[in-house]
Amino acid sequence: MLDIKKIRKDPDFFKQKLATRGVKAEEIDEVLELDATRRELLKQSESLRAERNTASDKIGEAKKNGEDADEAVKKVRVINADIKELDEKVNANEEEFHDKMSRLPNIPKDEVPVSLTEEGSVELRKVGKIRKFDFEPKHHWDIGENLGILDFDRAHKVSGARFVYYLGLGAQLERAVYNFMLDEHMKDGYTEVLPPYIVKASAMYGTGQYPKFRNSVYRVNGEDMTLIPTAEVPLTNYFSGEVIPAELLPVYVTALTPCYRSEAGAAGRDTRGLIRMHQFNKVEMVKYTRPEDSWDELEKMTANGENILKKLNIPYHVITLTTSDMSFTASMTHDIEMWMPAQNKYREVSSCSNCLDFQARRMHTQYRDEDGNLRYVHTLNGSGLAVGRTVAAILENYQNEDGSVTIPDVLVPYMHGVTKITKENAVPFRNK
Structure with missing residues (x-):
């Protein structure tokens, strides 16, 4: 499997090299789009988890002080539902991203003769x-x-x-x-x-x-x-x-x-x-x-x-x-x-x-x-x-x-x- 970090850094290089193996530029674009979506979803998930931790702390504080914690509890429930929905999106994205990455062939060495057929060895x-x-x-x-x-x-x-x-x-x-x-x-x-x-x-x-x-x-x-x-x-x-x-x-x-x-x-x-x-x-x-x-x-x-x-x-x-x-x-x-x-x-x-x-x-x-x-x-x-x-x-x-x-x-x-x-x-x- 190729290194997604390297593809992010220089997508044109990978498009050029993999074109010699019959891979279309759109396939690289699709991988990068899925990668960007994945990172954004993970960022949102991390933010929600941090928000949930803060809300959970408030629940603990309220109970310790004998105060009403209903609003904080409701907020945690909403956040949990949002996290669950995000996790489902992340899992679906991961599966599609992994499948498309798995289908990209290796990068040919510069000295390999370029041909889209077996002719030219x-x-x-x-x-x-x-x-x-x-x-x-x-x-x-x-x-x-x-x-x-x-x-x-x-x-x-x-x-x-x-x-x-x-x-x-x-x-x-x-x-x-x-x-x-x-x-x-x-x-x-x-x-x-x-x-x-x-x-x-x-x-x-x-x-x-x-x-x-x-x-x-x-x-x-x-x-x-x-x-x-x-x-x-x-x-x-x-x-x-x-x-x-x-x-x-x-x-x-x-x-x-x-x-x-x-x-x-x-x-x-x-x-x-x-x-x-x-x-x-x-x-x-x-x-x-x-x-x-x-x-x-x-x-x-x-x-x-x-x-x-x-x-x-x-x-x-x-x-x-x-x-x-x-x-x-x-x-x-x-x-x-x-x-x-x-x-x-x-x-x-x-x-x-x-x-x-x-x-x-x-x-x-x-x-x-x-x-x-x-x-x-x-x-x-x-x-x-x-x-x-x-x-x-x-x-x-x-x-x-x-x-x-x-x-x-x-x-x-x-x-x-x-x-x-x-x-x-x-x-x-x-x-x-």
């Missing part, structure tokens, strides 16, 4: 050599189905579209990928966490999924509990409502979790394969930092995600997203996109974002600086990486003409020595 670097095939490379879903390690049809029968069964060496490959990722992140100083997969609405609000994206998740137990759309939610909320000891900063945490998303992209887009699923595994990275360190930490986090693709020897590039394409809570986002040969294009596998104090304000997560002042931490999050998408890239980049898939060297120990997936060793169901 800036490529920062390109890494790895794209393989030249001497045959027509197949899509990962065809490779997986031909080998018998991915079954989309039976998943559709059981759960519907955009679900999959991983079978045999396919399931083992997925497990190898996320165990490798976790081990690498632990080497980079992250603490592994196994968090809850179901969270309260307050946690979803804290990281910015609510109220804007309430219809893009799977809710359970009515409105209050939600299946996590990303491990960012439980990881970032770990310190919600707390003052983190300054000596702990920066805090690095990582987790493997399933992720659940009910609206997985535009209709008709990526309806086949592992790219856009309703349920998928992801290794997440989250950081809590001092404000002065967060931009350096964003670059380190992006490098942590890149490290995985470098060791897997999968070509990729890093781009900075446009003002409208980055997440609601981000001030800047670097996307890591891996090369997919069958599509002949790069596809996103990680988004690394600096959210500044935007989430910390919503969660009330602070630390005490050297002068003893309470300050909001900065939070960062990034995929390290989306596991299913990484598996898809492995299948496509390491495919062979005979339909087999070579295992990247770094994953062979995690595959218990298997160096290649073939139709012969991939058969999931065998006679014992």
Whole structure:
């Protein structure tokens, strides 16, 4: 959430910056009008309470002196009724003000490319050599189905579209990928966490999924509990409502979790394969930092995600997203996109974002600086990486003409020595 004091001080700055994210100037004006009304109502309420205290004192004086206090009592009753009416107005105003503030996205950093579409992102670097095939490379879903390690049809029968069964060496490959990722992140100083997969609405609000994206998740137990759309939610909320000891900063945490998303992209887009699923595994990275360190930490986090693709020897590039394409809570986002040969294009596998104090304000997560002042931490999050998408890239980049898939060297120990997936060793169901 943005700081209303800063919006009051320089509304034109916020109108200009948020216009690059599709926010109309009137939305800022509405927030400021509600804020002014709220402060005026509170001022009136405080004045009435002071008046009531004076009248109550007179009642006490009158009773002490044996005098008639009826007029003073009547006055207190009238004041109480006025205070009650004002409090109702304050509560209604607070609710509307809070809702409108909650829907304003974060301020983009000056270096973020301005665009109201996803077009216009800036490529920062390109890494790895794209393989030249001497045959027509197949899509990962065809490779997986031909080998018998991915079954989309039976998943559709059981759960519907955009679900999959991983079978045999396919399931083992997925497990190898996320165990490798976790081990690498632990080497980079992250603490592994196994968090809850179901969270309260307050946690979803804290990281910015609510109220804007309430219809893009799977809710359970009515409105209050939600299946996590990303491990960012439980990881970032770990310190919600707390003052983190300054000596702990920066805090690095990582987790493997399933992720659940009910609206997985535009209709008709990526309806086949592992790219856009309703349920998928992801290794997440989250950081809590001092404000002065967060931009350096964003670059380190992006490098942590890149490290995985470098060791897997999968070509990729890093781009900075446009003002409208980055997440609601981000001030800047670097996307890591891996090369997919069958599509002949790069596809996103990680988004690394600096959210500044935007989430910390919503969660009330602070630390005490050297002068003893309470300050909001900065939070960062990034995929390290989306596991299913990484598996898809492995299948496509390491495919062979005979339909087999070579295992990247770094994953062979995690595959218990298997160096290649073939139709012969991939058969999931065998006679014992």
